[in-house]
Amino acid sequence: MGQPNRRLAAVWVLPIHQTFALTLFRARSRYVAASLSAWGKRGASNPGFGVSRGGGLPGLTGPGSLAATQSLCSRALPSEAIGISIGQIPLTIHVPPGKLAGKIGQRYAAFFASAKNALPVFIECGERLSCGEAGDSFSISRHAATEALAGGWNFSYALEGGALWLSSSGAHFQGVRHEFAADSLLRILLSQLLLERDGFLLHAATIVRKGQACIFAGPSGTGKSTVARFSPPGSVLTDEISLLRCSEKLWQAYGTPFWGEFQVGSVNRAAPVQGIYALRQAPEDRLECLGQREALLALLPNVLFFSREKQATERMLRILVRIVQEVPFYRLHFRRQATFSEMPGL
Amino acid sequence: MTPARFVRNPLLAWREIEGEVVVISPQDSMVHELNSTASFIWCLVDGRRTAAEIAGSLAQKYDVAPDAALLDTQELLSRLASRGLLISALSGQEERDV
Numbered sequence: 001m002g003q004p005n006r007r008l009a010a011v012w013v014l015p016i017h018q019t020f021a022l023t024l025f026r027a028r029s030r031y032v033a034a035s036l037s038a039w040g041k042r043g044a045s046n047p048g049f050g051v052s053r054g055g056g057l058p059g060l061t062g063p064g065s066l067a068a069t070q071s072l073c074s075r076a077l078p079s080e081a082i083g084i085s086i087g088q089i090p091l092t093i094h095v096p097p098g099k100l101a102g103k104i105g106q107r108y109a110a111f112f113a114s115a116k117n118a119l120p121v122f123i124e125c126g127e128r129l130s131c132g133e134a135g136d137s138f139s140i141s142r143h144a145a146t147e148a149l150a151g152g153w154n155f156s157y158a159l160e161g162g163a164l165w166l167s168s169s170g171a172h173f174q175g176v177r178h179e180f181a182a183d184s185l186l187r188i189l190l191s192q193l194l195l196e197r198d199g200f201l202l203h204a205a206t207i208v209r210k211g212q213a214c215i216f217a218g219p220s221g222t223g224k225s226t227v228a229r230f231s232p233p234g235s236v237l238t239d240e241i242s243l244l245r246c247s248e249k250l251w252q253a254y255g256t257p258f259w260g261e262f263q264v265g266s267v268n269r270a271a272p273v274q275g276i277y278a279l280r281q282a283p284e285d286r287l288e289c290l291g292q293r294e295a296l297l298a299l300l301p302n303v304l305f306f307s308r309e310k311q312a313t314e315r316m317l318r319i320l321v322r323i324v325q326e327v328p329f330y331r332l333h334f335r336r337q338a339t340f341s342e343m344p345g346l
Numbered sequence: 347m348t349p350a351r352f353v354r355n356p357l358l359a360w361r362e363i364e365g366e367v368v369v370i371s372p373q374d375s376m377v378h379e380l381n382s383t384a385s386f387i388w389c390l391v392d393g394r395r396t397a398a399e400i401a402g403s404l405a406q407k408y409d410v411a412p413d414a415a416l417l418d419t420q421e422l423l424s425r426l427a428s429r430g431l432l433i434s435a436l437s438g439q440e441e442r443d444v
Binding site: 291293296297300305307310312313314316324 | 360364366368370373377379
């Protein structure tokens, strides 16, 4: 039996994936976009961003936390309705007329669509009320108050100065001061809605080649935009946030309005997923086939996921296990040069 | 002192994939990887089996001395508990859905 203690010592290897909270969607914007890569990487943390999930607005994370707002009166507010569809999820964004409405309209122009079953999303620039102790003041939505009286909340998420509240009848964005804030909350909303639709958002660039989508996943700085830059014009669905969904046993990648540095414009179309490539910078280009478990662990740090609920987490885990079982997964070691695209198998 | 019986923390989400368990703690977004031996133990933790019983199965499957298996099993259970992945079965929060 040799050295049983030594042999079993391998049992104790339990590497912990440290969480990191946020990355900036837009470095130029001071608004903290939450990336919200909820899952961390092995041995890695990102304390530089310094914003924690659900931080800043006590009591906002979790269902039924609108008690403080329920005494508010409500009245109809004028708004513009902007119909969009992202990843075949129809939304009608209601936003007060003005500059913000114009910017949101421009931002999502490629995704305009109208659908009767669209989920209403009410955007409020907000009026300041004081809730709780000094310093806890935040925007309270009159719409939200109305909704709170009508029913429970399925999900809420607070993000520096803003908040998202989701119920079965609609979503509310509060404290929205500019389009970047709305964009961040929209990503969070979609990540939650996709859970019920066998999909998820991923920090990844999507490139369509010969009608098939190649997904290049990785945190900021690993080369998503570089991959996009070296790809043929018109082939890039996104260089930052990919939307993947499984419908009728087929995994599809959808274009999103969420872009990083590449910024050539949004494309609202879909393509079947050919493979997922976890990016890693290396001195030479090389493609490494990953097993399902390694693939799952490579995927997790790049998934946008914000819920702290067990059920939602289980559901996400089930979706991720499914995709690593059904879609080829590789680690792409590459030099951040155009030569990577010439590799066999890519 | 390590309690005799544990249950998996019911607040966690976990899946076994390729014979190894991946555990996610939703509250702090931590991902825990267990190797195959730890996964074997994890799957046996049910609030009813004692550490000695789990160690017995471990010794049989991995062909190690029973004493060594027991020591290692106790240490692993203790470490998993210290990370909040397991809780004492005495707390009454037994995991019902396994």
